[in-house]
Amino acid sequence: MDQGNTAFVLFSAALVLLMTPGLAFFYGGLVKAKSVVSMIMLSFGSLALIAVLWVLYGYAITFADVGDAGWVGIPHLLGIDTTAIGLSAQVAESAAPTGAFPELAFVSFQATFAIITVALISGAIADRAKFGAWMVFAGIWATLVYFPVAGWVFNFTPEDDGGWIVDKLGAIDFAGGTAVHINAGAAALAIAIVLGKRFGFSRGITQPHNVPLTLIGASLLWFGWFGFNAGSQLAADGVASLVVINTIAAPAAAMLGWISIEKIRHGKGTSIGAASGAIAGLVAITPACASIEPVWAIVLGVIAGSACALAVDLKFRFGFDDSLDVVGIHLVGGVIGTLFIGLVGADVGLFFGFGFDQLAAQALGAAAVFGYSFVMALAIGFAIEKTMGFRVQAEAELAGIDTSVHGEEAYSFGSDRQV
DSSP: OOHHHHHHHHHHHHHHHHHHHHHHHHHHHHSOGGGHHHHHHHHHHHHHHHHHHIIIIIHHHHTTTSTTOTTSSOTTTSSSOTTOOSOOHHHHHHHOTTOOOOHHHHHHHHHHHHHHHHHHHGGGGTTTBOHHHHHHHHHHHIIIIIHHHHHHHHOOOTTSOSOHHHHTSOOOOSSOIIIIIIHHHHHHHHHHHHHOOOTTOSTTSSOOSOHHHHHHHHHHHHHHHHHHHHGGGOSSSHHHHHHHHHHHHHHHHHHHHHHHHHHHHHSOOOHHHHHHHHHHHHHHHHHHTTTSOHHHHHHHHHHHHHHHHHHTTHHHHHTOOOTTOHIIIIIHHHHHHHHHHHHHOTTTOGGGTOOSHHHHHHHHHHHHHHHHHHHHHHHHHHHHHHHTOSBOOHHHHHHOHIIIIISOOSOOTTOOOOO
């Protein structure tokens, strides 16, 4: 067992877990003051539920052909063999090129990916979703969509019997452009359609109620993203070093791209635009971070930041209310980053004379994840809406849903209300 790589994987898992509270703050600052508790709870609820489901059966589904996983539980944990904590041979060969580490370190790292992916979706339904209905959706969607799709991408082995997107199709997705961002973006589009538009839906329907909170959230996301991207190497080596510099360069360039578009269109570059641009760049670099040189990471960042700044207006053109632009940032950014590999990826890119094969593989992988996630999320969302109801009552939505759903207020300065 390599203790250095073990520490690296465990620390990366902690960084990625921090991203979910960071996302809660990022989203929380963007909604109106009377909905911030509800918005934050959608992320924290996802963390609680998906962590439990991952331990119970999520890992076993995602990595069903690895070791003793089967379809229920974690090998060596649920009474199978509690003394065996070494990485199974299959995973050790594929996932730890410079040394083995305990399998439970890998289980923990992958758990944080499942949590943040589900939480990302919640931004599409801000200000109008029931907490209980969201939790039901999150559990079903994770079970039927995220766990299998993550297996398509992350369950790869040298024996070529793992995830079909990587092994069979040959697509490259280093840290989850398809499994995380396109997956979440497609689901966000679906449930935004299910819940319908907020009352008074239009440009500027609500302004961020707390800009510093959003910027704090974006900062925590960027910090945690180093674990997300570099940690996916599962070893503290040269590839991880390349990933880190790309994870600095791409979002920085994307910030410049986003605020430049704002300046051209509206005359002012905003702090919310800078934060959103950074997230767009982080999304885009996720699948490509180990496949491109830092200069190309800058190019990708500028493209992603500019394109996502324009894409957030798609909801007004097509009439779906994606409250916090999950589609415009995560779906669009994920697609851009995934396809960019086929253009300039090292030893595979079209621009370097390697033909269209890699670009075709990237496009097919992205399309498969989008189609499956969108259809499944639409079906799950409509089923919940027709049974228990997904949207809060109109009165609660107009007044702000914190008190009606959670019985709390985010801000009660000077309040003498009895508790």
